[in-house]
Structure formats: structure tokens, C-alpha cells
Amino acid sequence: MADTLGLFTSIGLSEQKAKETLKNEALSGSLKEAINQAQRACGSSGVDKAMGTLLYNLASRLKDTKRLTFLCDCIAQCKICSELQLTAALEFVKSHPQDPINQKEFEEACGIGVVITPEQIEEAVEKVIKKHKEQLLKERYHFNMGLLMGEARSALKWADGKVIKNEVDMQVLHLLGPKTEADLEKKSKPPKAKAAENETKAKKADVAVNGEVTPGEGKSLMEQLRGAALKFHKPGENYKTEGYVVTPNTMNLLKKHLEFTGGQIRTRFPPEPNGILHIGHAKAINFNFGYAKANNGICFLRYDDTNPEKEEEKYFTGIRDMVEWLGYKPYAVTHASDNFQELYDLAVDLVRRGHAYVCHQKGEELKGHNAPPSPWRDRPIEESLVLFERMKKGLFSEGEATLRMKMVMEDGKMDPVAYRIKYTPHHRTGDEWCIYPTYDYTHCLCDSIENITHSLCTKEFQARRSSYFWLCNALDVYCPVQWEYGRLNLTYTVVSKRKIIKLVETSVVRDWDDPRLFTLTALRRRGFPPEAINNFCARVGVTVSQTTTEPHLLESCVRDVLNESAPRAMAVLEPLKVTITNLPESSKSDVRVPDFPGNEAKGSHVVAFTRTIFIEQSDFREVMEKGYKRLTPEQPVGLRHAGSVISVQKVIKDAQGKVVELEVSCCSSETAEKPKAFIHWVSEPLLCEVRLYERLFLHKHPEDPSEVPNGFLSDINPNSMHTNTSALVDISVKGAKVFDKFQFERVGYFSLDPDSTADKLVFNRTVTLKEDPGKI
Secondary structure, three states: OHHHHHHHHHOOOOHHHHHHHHHOHHHHHHHHHHHHHHHHHHHHHOOOHHHHHHHHHHHHHOOOHHHHHHHHHHHHOOOOOOHHHHHHHHHHHHHOOOOOOOHHHHHHHHOOOOOOOHHHHHHHHHHHHHHOHHHHHHHHHHOOHHHHHHHHHHHOOOOOHHHHHHHHHHHHHHHHOOOOHHHHOOOOOOHHHHHHHHHHHHHHHHHHOOOOOOOOOOOOHHHHHHHHOOOOOOOOOHHHOOOOOOOOOHHHHHHHHHHHHOOOOEEEEOOOOOOOOEHHHHHHHHHHHHHHHHOOOEEEEEEOOOOOOOOOHHHHHHHHHHHHHOOOOOOEEEEHHHHHHHHHHHHHHHHHOOOEEEEOOOHHHHOOOOOOOOOOOOOOHHHHHHHHHHHHOOOOOOOOOEEEEOOEOOOOOEOOEEEEEOOOOEOOOEOOOOEEEOHHHHHHHHHHHOOOOEEEEEHHHHHHHHHHHHHHHHOOOOOOEEEEEOOEEEOOOOOOHHHHHHHHHOOOOOOOOOOOOOEHHHHHHHOOOHHHHHHHHHHHOOOOOOEEEOHHHHHHHHHHHHHHHOOEEOEEOOEEEEEEOOOOOOOEEEEEEEOOOOOHHHOEEEEEEEOEEEEEHHHEOOOOOOOOOOEEOOEOEEEOOOOEEEEEEEEEEOOOOOEEEEEEEEEEOOOOOOOOOEEOOEOOOEEEEEEEEOOOEOOOOOOOOOOOOOOHHHHEOOOOEEEEEEEEEOHHHOOOOOOOEEEEOOOEEEEEOOOOOOOOEEEEEEEOOOOOOOOO
16 A cells, blocks of 8 residues: 555655545556556656656546556657647547557547647747738737637647747737737727627527527626516416416415515525535526516525434525625525424324325335335324324334325325434424424425415426425415526536535545635635626526536636726746846835726735845746747846836856846836836735645546546546745735735736735635636
């Protein structure tokens, strides 16, 4: 075990990741075989960290292990040296199961041997810019730069997207020069252009829902929920809904309902208080609260607290916090337990009417859809009443008796349980009850008691619609209408409470609010604004079809909000010390930095400019490379906002030959030749911790056995979090409060984490400035 642990850490896995991998027998076996094979193929050169990451991803993603040796050799021989190539290789072997593999076709499909030189990238970008030069000069920085990136990437399939991006940025800067005040102003669009843009956005959003055009996209959530995209019944007209059962007393009950509600829309959001809400619940919250709000109605927050074994106070408060964080205020906060006595009285009435009975079949006998019929189904009513009373008094042990309803559900399940025995104190009622109602019994009756007009729930509850109507009618009480809508799912994540608990228990994540998860508390901690989540729900739409969406669509909504709301600051994540030798030791001046460069009226802050500054290590290269536009010994660079240009005088290295400091000279940008690039910097900064996040899972559907046969725990991305404890941020962030958000110029959007202390601020990267096409 220790040898295998050492083998795994030798390829770059952390000790924690290696231990976690060892728990998965299939994955650890494949990974061990992959490393040994790669070491044999590498010979004396050994397996480095980059190669190790590819081997780990190969072992966790490859289903057909007979190809393992072949693919390991390709990695070891540096034929496959990027995630893009590995993905192509896995796709090829999956679609070509026959032996032997056609080597020529395989290499062509995976880009093996294809070398993209800096000259080729430079030439391709030059062609694209030349093609659009006239429009670029006309529109300048208002031009759609994504068009340039897209065309350059099409011409260079196997090139590194980041390198192309840098080249585009540099050549555009060389052509247009630094941004002027006019460039920083928001581009005004004529009304027709705006209308056309909205129409385009609507079409894009339409396609986002399972590739099907969905009406109502491109509108605000409130507009969609006012009824344009919905065919819901009007209050009191429940009977017009397809499948609604009309009894001799229906119209009288609806009349009383209308007298009580005054024709007002009434909805409810009914979560179980046994876990933290996730992104799917955000759609449910927006749908329930939003539909009521859009139609001048009311929405209850009702806790479905009928399972005392799993309920905790932190879940009750956490759920309400998230509802209010998203901007919704419940009309009233209620609990299923508020109605325990009334629900019990109704259950007695159900038995008296001959629609329920006490059963002694065991739990395991009732599982599945082909459970044997109960031999107690036709027992006398009086006998069931006596036994149900004995259940209430605690005269049976758990599992010895249940109350079952005499009905068949839409999915074929017979006689669902209405009450079961649990000798567990309840969060609110203590030891008052030892029998608790089930969801199938409780939900529709609580809706009836609260005079709900529209009981909105996700599609998986469609099989309970007939039982919903049956129970209300069997008891002759007001019957609301259940409407189902499509559940919202995201790729590259899991939202199951059981699976998240497993992630926490195995230390893959820290807790329910770990920023790599898609619980609402995790998204808040990562820095996602609630408006962005609501906007995302609006873009997904109120469609009733099931929706599986990519996380980058949510991230795009986040960028839209943060671009307008997060003030700018300068931060250096990998600092390189720079001493400006032609400034005196005591030199210090103030540099004013706009909080929002596009709208300087929104404020600014001052940072110091001294003899010692820090820049990103990646903004300096000792050896000049073609296409590199930032600082080198031969090439000066501008400093953002400082009005200065620096030139390298001396490169200082440590004993290992690593560059640790630069000595430079500085001059005004007004007198110097225009530099090819402007970089960010800090001076007299705060030392901060920065946490960078990537996707937690490697595959789109980590719960899908056909995609991840060894289970979701085998699909963890080993590089999902990187912690940098030596980042430097300008002084403007001092005094920030938890969850305050900033845009670190040229780096990304960041939010202050609750782990921050008076001595050290901790920032989470919320999202990058732009979507990274090279992301896992």
C-alpha cells in the first residue's frame, strides 16, 4: 500500500488524492498499470507531472482497458501531450474497437506529430486581422474580438487556445494602440440593433434547452411567468385542467376556495429540511415565488418536515437564508408539522370512508412495483381504526404496522403508505408523535389546507398526480392542481444529498459550501451574485421539458452581473519583484485607478507607486520569443494606470538559476516609444491567499455508469483547486467584507471568503474574465 501511495504521489498527485484513489480498487489498479507501462516506455527520463495528469485522466476515463498499454505508450512517447489530444484519442479508440488500430488514421485524428509554431500562430492571426482590418479600425475595441479568436482557432485546430488569445490581444494592441477614453465608453446601439440583439439572444436561449426551441426565451423571468409561456388554469377554474377529477362537491369546494382567496394566485416552495439547496432548487424557487410575484399572488415557504431522523436546525435556517438571498420573501413560513393533528384526523376519516387500512407487511416486502398484495387490504374498518389508534399510542414497534391507502398510482405502485412508525423525537413537536405521515399523503393535503392554487413541482412527481387528485377527492376536500415543470440539471456536477455527503466524508470537498459544488451556499461562497443565478433561470426558461445545461452558461450570467458591479483592483498571483533603479529609495507617488474604467463617474481608488513594485512572473521572459509582447531584456512594457514604461537593466537569479528580481529603469509613457503591451502591477500591497477553482469532475455526467463505470468518486479532477498563499493585492481591497466582489484586472473575478482574518484576506476566484475554451 505504501509503495503504491508513493508511486501515485511521484506523478504529481497530492497525498490526499493518492489515498482517495487507493480506495477505488478499479481506478487504482488501472492507474498503477498505466504508470508502470509509461515508466517502461519512458526509460530513464521518467514520468513528469504533466504526463502524470494525462495518465490519471486516462485511467479514470478509459472504459476498454485493452487499449491502456497502447495509449500509455503514446503519452510516454509524448505523442499525446495535451488534454485535447487525449480526448480525441479516447474518442477514436471508442469508435474503433477492432484490432489492430490503423496507426495513420489514429495519429491524424489526434493531431499527433502536428507542431504549431509561434510563426504559424502569428501568421494565422495576421491573416484574420487583415481580413477584418477595415472594420477593426472603424470600431476599434468595440469590435467583437471573439470573431477573431474563432477564426484563428478554426485555422489552427491543435494550437493552444491561450497562446492564440495572447497573439490576438498583442496584434490588436499593435494595430490600434492602447485603449482611449472613447474605447472605454460603453458602445451605444440604435434601437433596431438592440431589438435584433435581443432576438438573437432569444434564439440562442431557445436552442439551449435540449436543442429544442422553447417559447418565451429572451424575455425576463417575470414576463415568462405572467403566462405567455404557460397554460396554467385561472384560480377557481381547476376543473378545466386535463386529468382533474370532478366530483359532485367540486364546484361547491371551488366556490368556498375562491371566497377565501379572493381569486389570488397562491403557490408554495416545499423543501425537505434534510440538506442544503442546490442550483436545481434555484429554478424551483424562481418558478414558485416568481409565478406568484408576477401575477400579484403569494408564495409560502413550507418545510416538508415529516422525516425527523434527517432534519436539523441548520437546514431550516439555511433554506430560508437561500430563499431570501435570491431576493424572495415568503408570504408565510409554514411546516407540514403545523398540520399533524389535522392530518391525523383526516387519516382517521380516510379509514372510516373505507379508503385506508392498517397493514403488517414489512418494508422490504413493499419495495419495487411488483410487491405482493396485502393480505390485510380487506380487513374491517373498525379493526383498522383500533389498530391505527394503537399505532398512535406507541403500542407497535417500528416497521410492525403502517397505514396504507387503497389506490393505484400512475406508475403502477399499489397502496402507497400514508403513515409509518418512527420513535424519533421531532424537531418541532418533540415526543408528541411516534407516527409520521409520508410525502404521498401529506403534500396534497397541506396544499389543500393552505388553499394553494398551483402546486408546482418537477417532472419526477408526475407519477403522483393521480394520487394527489385521488386523496383530496377521497376526503372530499378542496383539490388544488399539480403542475409539473422540467428539472434543471448541470453537467460536471452532482447534486444528490447522499453523494455530496460522500464527497464531504471522503474529504474531496470541505463541506456543503465548498466553492466547487453547486449547492446555493457554495455558489454564494464562490461569489456568484444572486441576480446572476436568477438571470440564469430566466435564460433556461420556464419550459416543462427536462433541461441539462453546461456550467459555462451560468458563468456567463455571472460575468454579465459582475462586469457592472465588481470594482477593479490590481492583483499579482505569482509575484516577481521589480526594483526601479532610477527612482530614489524614498520615492512614492499616488496613482488613481478607476473602479469601473468604462464609467469613471462610479468612483476610483488610489494606489502607491514606489521604487519597488511586483509584476506577474508570466509577464517577463528572459529569452525573447516571437510573438511575445510583454517584458523581456530587449522589450520594454507599459504599466497600467501609472503612465510609465519600464525597461530591464539587470536580471537577478537565485542559486538554482530562478529569476527572483528585476532591476529596471522607468520613464514616462508620454516620452517613450509606445510599448507593445501594458501589464498590471502592485506596490506596497496586501499579502493575500487566493483559491483558484476548476470543475470538480472530469466527465460531463459523473453519475452515468456508461460514462464513469467506476462511480462518481473515481471521476474527481485532481486539479480542481489550487491555493496560492503568496498573492499580492493592491490596498483598495483592505476593509472588504465577506462576499465582497472584485475584478482583479487581467486575472478574473474574485470574492472575499469567510476564512479571511484581520491578518490575511482570502479570495475565491468566482469566474475567469472570459470563458476558457481549453477548460477541462
